[in-house]
Amino acid sequence: MTALLPRRGLAQILALIVILAVDRVVSPQFFDLRLQDGRLFGSLIDVLNRGTPVALLSLGMVLVIATRGIDLSVGAVMAISGAIAASLADSHGLPVVLAEALGAGLVCGLWNGFLVAVLGMQPIVATLILMVAGRGIAQLITEGRIVTFTSPDLVWLGNGAILGVPVPVAIALGMLILTGAVVRGSALGLLIEATGGNARASELAGVGTRAMILSVYVWCGVCAALAGVIAAADIMGADANNAGLWLELDAILAVVIGGTSLFGGRFSLVLAVLGALIIQTMNTGILLSGYPPEFNLLVKAVVVLAVLLLQSPKLSGFAGVMARLRRTKP
Amino acid sequence: MENSLGSAPSLLEVRGISKSFGTVRALQEVDFTLRAGEIHALLGENGAGKSTLIKVVTGVFPRDAGVVRLAGEEVAPRSAKSALQAGIATVYQEVNLLPNLSVAQNLFLDRQPMRFGIVREGEMRRRAKALLTGFGLDIDVAAPLGNYSVAIQHVTAIARAVDLSARVLILDEPTASLDRHEVEILFGIMRQLARRGIGIVFVSHFLDQVYEISDRITVLRNGRLVGERETASLPRLELIRMMLGRELAETTSARAAAGEHRARGVCASFENYGKAGYVAPFNLELRHGEVVGLAGLLGSGRTETARLVFGAERADGGQARVEGAPVRLQSPRDGVRHGFGYCPEERKTEGIVAELSVRENIALALQAKRGLYRPLSRREQDEIARRYIKMLDIRPPDPERPVGLLSGGNQQKVLLARWLATSPRLLVLDEPTRGIDVGAHAEIIRLIRDLCDDGLSLLVISSELDEIVTYSDRVVVLRDRAHVEELAGGAIDVGNILAAIAADGAAVALEAHT
């Protein structure tokens, strides 16, 4: 009977296929691809490209959530790193720009991790501080203006292509592979899952739960900073007020759609990124359909509900329910 | 099927109950009959299906087949709450009360005394206090339940169930975390309830208790009914045979003379070790191959000593040494690094990671010890899991099963495996045989001895004095959070331990029961 139960990831893949199919119906050219100036174009590429920031955020967020935490500050961290990158872009080389912007993300992550792991604050409260203050910091950096730049290096990061693949997409893929290699190649994955599953028990088993928690917030900050740089590079400017606004919610949603429980424990990097893609595929589909964007939120809610229902243990006994129904019939 | 029909009318009739979890057939056509006014022991090995039967009868799990009749009427509760409304009160093996609420609120959950729609806090506390006093418990009922030990939480759960004045009371391993004294109080109350015509189902792995309190015994094995007998006419060996389906190899008694271990070196020592307001400073020496037992009443400082020794709690004075060299034990990590291991008393909150598999739970401490950069490969993990599943007979023998789905006793074995896998030099075991069946109990004690012969030292806490006497080379007795006496060699016997515990007269009442 267990064979009938949906396997891990099946629900997400099904959801993505259904949404892609719907997109195809509203926009017949949805699957068309063309190569122009050494870069691929088309709605699918658009989905990947636009989905990059949330995909990057979800890579950090999924680890944080696996430890039973949450990071509300990622949107604000995007604004900070975007502001730094934009202000430095025309006066410094790309390595310096990246180092400063990502360094800022690392510091933000350390701060969050310190509050949660060392001071023992509740994650939602601890990261709320930076969520609010971070945007202020970003505004200080940009002095309240929208900072634009023309540095070709940074612009390439947002708009260039490697072997036809947009650079942001390549970066996101690279980060997924890097994170996966670190987490699953070392013992980090198991220890994070243990910490999230039962922190007290893990600590008594000798797991450095604090270090574990600190490191996931740091990684989350770095991922958010990278997302911020890419978002800024994409629009060739930084807007402290709007960069990354509400994206923390999309990132959390992506993680949840990816099947990682907000109560911590088991997580999947790939499924979290898949969750981000599902969200973006929906967004793009609604844009293409010509429905008013308000509609977006409603549809999102429905799809989220559907995926969560498919995953819920009550329903994953779906097969069991059917079996019982069959049995009770005379 | 062996059956002896009683004369009293049956109160709770369970017929043909089956329940499967995926491919695991936890119950197969089980019958069970409870008569009014009897105390009925439900026995079986770990994983036999006792807790599952209880949960199916009380509607926590849906059943695949079978009927339940209460006083002749068919009932099909859909939750513990509706079972309660039908008249069946239950204390489950994993007590699920709300640790953030006060003791009083937990006792009167869903039925607080109200006036004009407002909870009468004062009245509720007064009644809670009175109720717990009946169980010999004098605690602040306004404090959050989570502040108290498992034992007190368990007594609270039992008191709540008893107070619900149901027709059937089901207690799943209620005495596992209790001391003799509390067990006696509980038994007194159970007898009183039985006299009022309430039927009581009692699950336990303590056969002494079963013989002391029960009128009738039903045995399950591998999810099937083995039989129902009257306690008075069922010899103990016969009972064990019914439970295990085989003879239990006689456990040889008495450890090698303590003198033999004197020859071996000191593994770890603690001088003037203590923490203010936690445990008074103590001296403790643990030699290679030696078992030191910690005895005392609940709250006497046994668990506290264990936590200090392992590093789960920081000492504020004194010196710890490992193999003679001074060490600092600031955290469990330090303890693990020095080759210590610790199986805590609170299995669910401090032991298992329920969601992770048996394999991952077993590998956890070893992995933590090796550090991040030396991950155990999947093959190594499989290998370790397989080895300990076999050695400790963990059932079902599936390394990929989430540990939270195992029966209580099997979870305990997984924890033991977790530490054995680290090849420790010192293992601190807090109630290691709690919830473990007779067969496994003997196995674990035998295993403890083998490990000691290989040079492991053990510090063991147990409320079962017989057990401590069987395997200890020395016994440290605690009272009021201080080490008060050390017994060695021939001086170790239950009488002496009790005398030391009761030296100040506080527990004189206990002696009467031995």
Ligand SMILES: Nc1ncnc2c1ncn2[C@@H]1O[C@H](COP(=O)(O)OP(=O)(O)OP(=O)(O)O)[C@@H](O)[C@H]1O
């Ligand atoms: N929720 C669950 N999901 C899957 N399997 C379960 C679940 N609960 C119990 N089982 C399985 O059912 C079997 C019976 O378990 P049960 O908890 O009833 O044993 P028990 O007799 O109470 O043992 P113990 O003395 O160790 O408490 C075991 O094989 C167990 O692994």
Ligand SMILES: [Mg+2]
């Ligand atoms: Mg049980």
